[in-house]
Amino acid sequence: MIEIKKLTKNFGKKKVMNDVTVTIHPKKITSFIGPNGAGKSTLLSMVSRLLDADTGEILLDKNDVKGIKSNVFAKRVSILRQSNHLNVRLTVRELVSFGRYPYSKGSLTEEDKKFVDQAIEYMDLKEMEDKFLDELSGGQKQRAFIAMVIAQDTEYILLDEPLNNLDMKHSVQIMKILRKLVDELGKTVVIVLHDINFASVYSDRIVALKNGRLIKDGDTHEIINSDALREVYDMHIPVQEQDGCRICIYFNSH
Amino acid sequence: MRLWMLLIAAMILSCISLFVGAVDIKPTDLFNWDSDKWQIFLISRVPRLLAIILAGAGMSIAGLIMQSLSRNKFVSPTTAGTLDAAKLGIVISMLFFTNVTYMEQIIFAFSFALIGSMLFMQLLKQIKFKDAIFVPLIGIMYGNILSAMTTFLGYESNVLQNVSDFFMGRFTLIISGRYELLYVALPAIILAYLYANKFTVAGMGEDFAKNLGLSYHFVLNIGLIIVAVITTTVVLTVGVIPFLGLIVPNIVSLYLGDHLRKTIPHTIALGVVFLLCCDILSRLLIHPYEIPVNTIVAVIGSAIFLIMLFRGKAYAKS
Numbered sequence: 307m308i309e310i311k312k313l314t315k316n317f318g319k320k321k322v323m324n325d326v327t328v329t330i331h332p333k334k335i336t337s338f339i340g341p342n343g344a345g346k347s348t349l350l351s352m353v354s355r356l357l358d359a360d361t362g363e364i365l366l367d368k369n370d371v372k373g374i375k376s377n378v379f380a381k382r383v384s385i386l387r388q389s390n391h392l393n394v395r396l397t398v399r400e401l402v403s404f405g406r407y408p409y410s411k412g413s414l415t416e417e418d419k420k421f422v423d424q425a426i427e428y429m430d431l432k433e434m435e436d437k438f439l440d441e442l443s444g445g446q447k448q449r450a451f452i453a454m455v456i457a458q459d460t461e462y463i464l465l466d467e468p469l470n471n472l473d474m475k476h477s478v479q480i481m482k483i484l485r486k487l488v489d490e491l492g493k494t495v496v497i498v499l500h501d502i503n504f505a506s507v508y509s510d511r512i513v514a515l516k517n518g519r520l521i522k523d524g525d526t527h528e529i530i531n532s533d534a535l536r537e538v539y540d541m542h543i544p545v546q547e548q549d550g551c552r553i554c555i556y557f558n559s560h
Numbered sequence: 561m562r563l564w565m566l567l568i569a570a571m572i573l574s575c576i577s578l579f580v581g582a583v584d585i586k587p588t589d590l591f592n593w594d595s596d597k598w599q600i601f602l603i604s605r606v607p608r609l610l611a612i613i614l615a616g617a618g619m620s621i622a623g624l625i626m627q628s629l630s631r632n633k634f635v636s637p638t639t640a641g642t643l644d645a646a647k648l649g650i651v652i653s654m655l656f657f658t659n660v661t662y663m664e665q666i667i668f669a670f671s672f673a674l675i676g677s678m679l680f681m682q683l684l685k686q687i688k689f690k691d692a693i694f695v696p697l698i699g700i701m702y703g704n705i706l707s708a709m710t711t712f713l714g715y716e717s718n719v720l721q722n723v724s725d726f727f728m729g730r731f732t733l734i735i736s737g738r739y740e741l742l743y744v745a746l747p748a749i750i751l752a753y754l755y756a757n758k759f760t761v762a763g764m765g766e767d768f769a770k771n772l773g774l775s776y777h778f779v780l781n782i783g784l785i786i787v788a789v790i791t792t793t794v795v796l797t798v799g800v801i802p803f804l805g806l807i808v809p810n811i812v813s814l815y816l817g818d819h820l821r822k823t824i825p826h827t828i829a830l831g832v833v834f835l836l837c838c839d840i841l842s843r844l845l846i847h848p849y850e851i852p853v854n855t856i857v858a859v860i861g862s863a864i865f866l867i868m869l870f871r872g873k874a875y876a877k878s
Contacts, residue, residue, distance in 0.1 A: 356767055380773025387767045393631060393692075394763050395817040404761060407772040412757030412821065438817060458772070 307332050308353060308462065308494075313362035315348060315518075322348050323359070324518040332461070335488050335495045337505035339529075340515040341539055346498045347388070347466050349515065353496070354385035354464050366462075380408035384455045385464040388498075392439060398450045399435040402426055405457030425457035429483065445476035452480065456487070463487065465497045469504065477501075481508045502543075506530045507551045514538040530554065561815055566829035570613075573836035577612065578605050580840055582848040603736045611731055611739040612839050613832050615798045618745040618790040620831025621752050621824065623805020624812075625783045626677070628763035628820060630684055633813070634696035636805035637677075637791045641699055644706035645676020646788075646795045647727055651710050654719040662796075666741070669796060674788035676706065681784070693869075729799035729854030731839055739797050748789040749828070751782075756820035759783055763818065801835070801854050803861025808834055810868055 308330035315323035323345050330336050330353075338346040351357035353364055355371055364371045366382065374382075384405075396404075402425050406418040414422070426435050429449045439447055448468060455463055465484075469477040485508055487493040499505045505512055505526070512529040514522035514537075521538050522529050529535070530552045535543040543556045578601070579585055585605070589597040623636035630640070637643045649672025653665050680699060684690075687698065707723075714720035752759070758779045761769050769776040794801065808831045812823050838856040845851055 354771070356770055376770070376775060377773035380771065385767070385771050392764055392768075393633070394628075394760070395813055396760075396819055397817060400817070400819045404764075404772065407757070407761055407774070412760075 307367060308496075309365040309368075310349070310353065311363050311365065313349070313352060313359050313364070315345075315352065315357070315360050322518045323352070326362075326515070326518070326520045328513055328520055328523050330462075330494065330496055331511060332494045333488060333492050334510035335484060335497065335508060336511045336513060337509040337526075338496070338498045338513050338515060339500075339502055339505050339538065340521070343517070344515040345518040346515055348518075350385065350464050350466050350496065350498055351387075354383055355379065356385065356387070377408050380458070380460075382460050383462040383464065384458045384460040386451055386455050386466065386468060388467040388470050395438050395440060397436050397438055398431050398442070398453070399426065401439060401450055402431075402435075402453045402457050405454040405459075408458065421457050421459055425453040428456055428486075429453040444471050445473070445479075448472060448476070448480065452483065460493075462494045462496065465495070467498050467500060469499065469501065477504065484508065502530070502535070502554050502556075506554065527552070561826070563825055563829060566826065566833055570829055570832045570836065573833060573840065574609055574613070577609050577836055577840055580843050581605065582850075604734075607736045607739050608731050608734045608839075611734045611742055611798060612835050614742040614745050615794050615801060616804065616831040616833075616835030617749055617828040618742070618794055618831075619801055619804040619835075620808040620827045621749050622787045622790040624809035624820070624823065624827050625752060625759060625787055626805070627809055627813075628759045628818070629780055629783045630681065630695070631763055631765065632690070632695045633692060633810055634806065635699060636809075637673075637787060638800070638802045638805060639696040639699045639703070640677060640680045641703040641706055642673050642677045642680070642787060642791050643795060643800055644703040644710065646670075646673040646791050647723070647800070648672055648676075648706050648710045648713075650796070651714045651720055651723065655713060655717055662741075665796060666792060669792040670788055673791045674784060677784050677787060678781075681780070727795065727800045728852050729801040729857070730850075730852035731798060731842075732850050732852070734797070741793050742797050745790045745793045748786045752786050753821075753824050755779065755782060755786075756824055760818065760820045763820075799854065802858050803865060804831060804835065804857060807861055807864045807868065811864075 310326060310328045313323050313326045326349065338349060340346055348357065352359050366374065402422050403414060405425065406414060406421060410418050426432055429452060431449060431453055434442065434446065439450060442450065468480055472480065481504055484495050488495055509526050512526050514529060516538055522534050531545055532543055535554065541556065541559050543554045543559055545552050545554050583600050585597045585601055590601060626635050626637060626640055627633055646669040649668040650665050653668035654660050657664055680702060683698065683702065684695065711723045714723045720726055758774060761772055761774045762776055762779045766776050809827050812826045812830055816823050816826055838860060839853050842851045842853045842856045
């Protein structure tokens with residue numbers, strides 16, 4: 307369980323995170339949603355320690371994350387930031403193998419190799435494992451990065467807008483895999499999403515932020531309704547039920 | 561390209577290198593225990609070969625590390641101000657001490673090279689526009705400013721009238737007793753190999769590195785220290801050899817990728833092969849005279865670099 311308590315962060319004079327308290331439940335997909343500049347990515351960066359908070363604390367199973375050694379932390383929490391402009395020529399297999407870096411510092415043991423094989427299998431990358439990353443399409447690349455995070459084998463997987471630049475087919479594919487990670491492997495996934503329909507269909511819990519403040523925090527069905535969404539996005543969003551999924555139809559909203 | 565091919569090429573070129581020069585030495589002379597020829601062989605030819613191997617391997621590795629850490633394919637000690645900072649350090653050491661010792665020169669050159677490349681890394685952090693070509697252009701400008709200071713100081717104070725001539729890369733003056741500093745590059749190269757995985761992870765960017773639990777800044781500093789050590793030893797013994805650290809790692813990256821554990825042996829071997837070729841050419845073209853090796857390296861290197869620039873634009877930006 308990750309407990310975020312009274313977190314604040316300023317960039318210069320601007321308050322980007324204002325007294326946010328929220329709990330990430332284990333073995334669930336939690337989506338961070340909210341308008342631009344809400345602080346979703348900032349919050350994710352602070353949870354993963356890429357960014358320090360000004361005040362407040364983040365507890366990982368009751369321990370302050372600040373006190374955890376970085377190589378221990380890397381075995382428990384992994385993060386994938388958006389826009390992976392990686393200009394390193396690695397093959398898919400090499401990249402995924404670096405997911406085992408926290409365990410073996412790059413000299414792979416048999417056990418490491420098993421994890422790498424599994425992750426490649428899981429993301430359906432077997433055929434292209436010896437291709438260089440710069441020879442892959444955007445969707446394939448994104449899958450390779452997620453495979454690396456799977457090989458890292460952390461309880462918590464944080465993803466910052468993993469669907470960016472992906473077409474519908476690949477977006478659905480990635481979300482289904484995340485679902486499997488939670489349901490089959492018992493991982494906890496925290497994900498920043500722009501498309502509230504993906505959040506609605508695939509996540510267990512939703513955290514809604516606006517202007518650095520926590521607006522809503524609850525199970526998906528509590529958040530995906532017109533009243534709650536109005537508070538988050540300041541617009542009227544009709545919600546319709548389709549095959550058991552709640553779909554927000556905001557395209558011609560007023 | 562296979563590693564054994566490069567190694568065999570390096571061995572053949574090494575043998576040729578030992579028997580090329582103003583004085584004609586044949587393998588049979590050595591078998592007949594011709595003492596004069598043996599003397600030349602041991603005092604000049606062997607040290608020269610060792611110097612070429614160490615300088616070629618060192619400069620290529622220094623370039624590889626800088627490209628990885630700066631995450632830019634066109635950054636190397638010559639395009640990031642490291643070499644120019646080392647030169648400035650040497651001239652300033654001459655200003656400070658009237659009878660400057662070798663040790664003082666080494667310390668000054670090393671400190672300046674280290675601070676110079678750290679400053680460049682800081683500069684890199686500040687620029688928002690991290691274009692593949694734009695970054696090394698800034699590095700070259702930065703290097704030229706340092707170089708101008710060096711020339712001005714050297715000229716004004718009369719410690720060094722012709723700075724560019726003094727630092728011209730050449731193996732002509734390498735004889736036993738004048739190149740041993742280069743051995744210091746050897747542990748630096750070994751350390752680079754031990755740190756290969758860490759450099760690769762750091763090359764994926766700060767966020768990536770932190771996600772994998774790497775102490776990013778520590779690794780960055782180790783890398784810059786290795787680069788400064790190698791640059792200092794090469795500048796003080798051989799002089800400036802341009803392009804080597806730029807083109808050798810890039811050619812290896814093209815066919816083998818950027819996994820440093822894999823590419824370091826190839827980079828070393830190719831660097832040695834390339835510099836041996838250039839040095840043999842420099843001794844043969846106007847035999848029995850010599851062209852400074854940096855001229856040959858610059859001519860061949862700039863041609864290869866231009867080809868890389870035009871054909872490899874997509875590759876450098878990917």
